[in-house]
Amino acid sequence: MNKVYVVGVGMTKFEKPGGDRDYPAMAKEAGTKALEDAGVSYDKVREAYVGFCYGDSTSGQRAVYELGMTGIPVVNVNNNCSTASTALFLAARAVRGGLADCALALGFEKMKSGSLEAGHTDREQPLLRHIERLARLHEFQMPVAPWMFAAAGREHMARYGTTAEQFAKIGLKNHKHSVNNPYAQFQDEYTLDDILAAKPIVDPLTRLQCSPTSDGSAAAIVASESFVDKHGLAGQAVEIIGQSMVTDLENTFDGTAAGIVGLHMTKAAALEVYEQAGIGPEDIGVLELHDCFSVNELLTYEALGLCGPGEGGKLVDNGDTTYGGKWVVNPSGGLISKGHPLGATGLAQCAEMTWQVRGTADARQVPGVKVALSHNIGLGGAAVVTAYRGAAA
Template sequence: MSGNRVFVIGVGMTKFEKPGRKEGWDYPAMAKESGTRALEDAGITFDQIEEAHVGYVYGDSTCGQRAVYELGMTGIPITNVNNNCSTGSTALYLAARSIRGGLADCVLALGFEKMQPGSLAGGAQDREQPLMRHIAAESELFEFAFPAAPWMFGAAGLEHMQRYGTTAEHFAKIGEKNHRHSINNPYAQFQDEYSLDEIKAAKMIYEPIELTRLQCSPTSDGSGAVVLASERFVDEHDLAAHAVEIVGQAMVTDLETTFTDKSAITIVGADMTRHAARKVYEQAEIEPADVDVIELHDCFSVNELLTYEALGLCGEGDGGKLIDGAETTYGGTWVVNPSGGLISKGHPLGATGLAQASELTWQLRGTADKRQVEGAKIALQHNIGLGGAVVVTAYRPADR
């Protein structure tokens, strides 16, 4: 990858919570908690931060400044970032570009969300919603159902079932796995283990594929933060043993194929993911088989299976085989979503990508406690927002 090398030197996050569960817990307090932890983890003070990129989806235009002011007020550039569910990783991407381009030596990426309970609500009512083109295209393929998000991904799952013989049980097994993983994550919104039967018996959300509530990510409050640094900064502060290098990173937005393929699977982002992953593998000089641990965007269990294929973990249509072979949990080829993923850890939109980065940093440092993936050397992150943007990032310990 061209440009200066980029290193993660500090990470921090709050516990993700059900919206409104912690009385008086507003976004400045969330940001202070995650940001302070990231700075302490890096062993630096806020006055060493040269710029900040702050992600959130719901809120007014300068919430980023208000959040960062809890850490310090030094006049640095602060940008406010909104890229739907990939907002957190977009803030990370922008921070990394500043380091890679030689514009700064130490940058903060911070994300948070304070959400309303229930299904995601739309924005302004006096203009076209940004997903209307996607919804209209998918409505030509499958009958629309409300809420829109589970319908969009659920219909993609139905298409996969019709094409490849995937079953509702494959999707349910992903929900079971991710809830099981989360029991060891103190930051997770849910830390409950469920049997496969309990997953299948939960409240029905999208009946055609038997997608239940326990296979869907919840609304969440919470925050995450990552401190990035240049090689020069790492050397000057003797941080190599602690640092994790970003060895590949790509952002891809919708392609013509999003609409020309006439496929619900493509409409919900599989082609974006495929293109981003290929770029990252090339940059990092790795293949999918080299990866040990993955945090990917399981907003619904369906999307985890679709992402297996888009990331190249298996061939098109073979995602179910990975599940049947237990290839994506401890003891398999990869451990996918050791944190519990969005389904069980939670999904505060602006924080999600930074929580993924935090988990993978802990994994590569060997400090993930009971979630630790033994011998993890290479990590991969995938974060998607419809409308659309995908960010894929590869990490490796700096001392390697």
């Protein structure tokens, strides 16, 4: 199996929906930045995997054609909130399997304001089973997505004594981190009282603990070791040392809200990545994980093995997941503050982790990063976990 390296990344600023920029322009910006970062022209790309959730068929081709029309295979990817990391997963597999020596993963989204809505109402929704099972455990509420994660939060509170304040501290941390991220949709810092007093969404979540809908795009160029050597890219190449995608398991429906919102998928993917890379949580310096809601960040601490079951709140109180702690989690501001254009999020995580491993993350830089980890999850479902390390490490 070939080694796989990220050799170029790029993204747009994530913005509030409703702007004038259409998806081809956003994709062109992100893709061009990634190519320029890699120092290669588009004609070197042999395959492209393009992710989006809201768009017509072959929108991926329309987006990529902004970079060139070279006849290469272009695969459209739609995997809910894990769409962009799925595109990265597929591009990396093409390189790892020797099918391409250079591939593009590109993601974009042009969204509507407000809560997510179903695309079709004349057929069964992919999440119907998940929603029905959760409604047996917790009274149904709207909006659906925050209800699902809030239910898992209340479950954690009842089982382990986790507090609403601990969840709010995650929002506090991520908003504070975003102040130093020029790509973030929001760069405002708040007090803990601000977070707790913000508009209630579904108990215990307030608005400042929920990711907003966003417009944006992100991209990565992945390449083989021979390509890296041929083009002199070793100094900037970041190796993908482990990567796993896991879809729903039987224990998704184990009678817990945490299972329904993906805890077991994440845990299984993380264990596979740790085994592939020969690392453990203690080896990781920085993480970008899927904080669609503050509750999910805390659940993910436990699923990734940063702490034991029920100990996520303790990590928060100890300051273990910010600068000066054991790990820095979501230095970009995460989905909560950076924004969450579904088709771009996982590749924005890849960009941040690449910059962190290179040591080029400016004011967000975590000192001494050797290994970085990203986690991206979509309900219905798929969890993608990726570990990164510098080529020279």
